Amino acid sequence: MKLAQMKTVEDAAPGVAHGCMDDELGFHLRRSQVAAFKHFGQTVTAAEGITPGLYGMLQVIANNSGLTQSALAEAMDVDRSSIVKVVNQLEDKRLIVRDASPTDRRSYCLRLTSFGRNELARIEQAVTAQDREFSKALSEAERHTLIGLLKRLYK
Amino acid sequence: MKLAQMKTVEDAAPGVAHGCMDDELGFHLRRSQVAAFKHFGQTVTAAEGITPGLYGMLQVIANNSGLTQSALAEAMDVDRSSIVKVVNQLEDKRLIVRDASPTDRRSYCLRLTSFGRNELARIEQAVTAQDREFSKALSEAERHTLIGLLKRLYK
């Protein structure tokens, strides 16, 4: 096979020009976010069977134990109705439980099971390793600089 | 209305803890990218009727005139079949044309119409303004630092 015909993940579409998008932050945010999701899928999801979305939900529940589905929806900036399926999935995986609220019979208090806590501890290690691997082109100082700049985009 | 009950885009879900995700680059990439899409939608899409995805496609076609749908698919890192509807939409909006390829009767060469060029010139101004507005918390030097760091995440 000729060198010019070789196609790998790294050099796919090598010659495409992006014009003024090269100076647009939104364009690079989008590309790097897609790359991050893809990397997460190939590592964490492949090994642990959990998607970025489910992982984020699990962390918010873990760090805000007892919050309601409505509170989770607000925190994740999605509609209440969109939360139901996700909570079902986490419950099906025995990672969380819907506890009856002691003060409001309409709502549930979401909490990790002890199994869920163990699982999350293991998954966290995989995610941390994935995150460092994904950003291995940056020094630790640059990684923190990047995170600091990103945080300032959404206050 | 009491101050404690006020809900705005800026202070939604003020009290939610994110645990170790606060040090995960992927988490902040996701949040800032979602914020960027939302801002784009409220400004550019609202005024010009074009989504971030369609805008990106249009720019790639504009900057690589004559490329085929397969080449566009590879550049956008999506399947050939997913390109069809998008190209139809851009054609329906009279922004591009499918020209017959002079060398391969199976494929089309995608090109902007003169109307498309005019439209893109106008849309570009809206996108540039949107991008600067979205990143107004950063100085121009910081914005470029951020773009430079992001680029290093995907080659």
Next chain:
DNA sequence: TATTGTTATACTCTATAACTATA
């Protein structure tokens, strides 16, 4: 009256597989 969780429904984006017409 308003809110919580739920369901039904729909819309967008994307992928896979199979088809056609070319190469």
Next chain:
DNA sequence: TATAGTTATAGAGTATAACAATA
């Protein structure tokens, strides 16, 4: 045989509207 474009179909992920139970 292989490739370019297309279609049918399916799966995430999301939203809106309406409902029952409860506040």
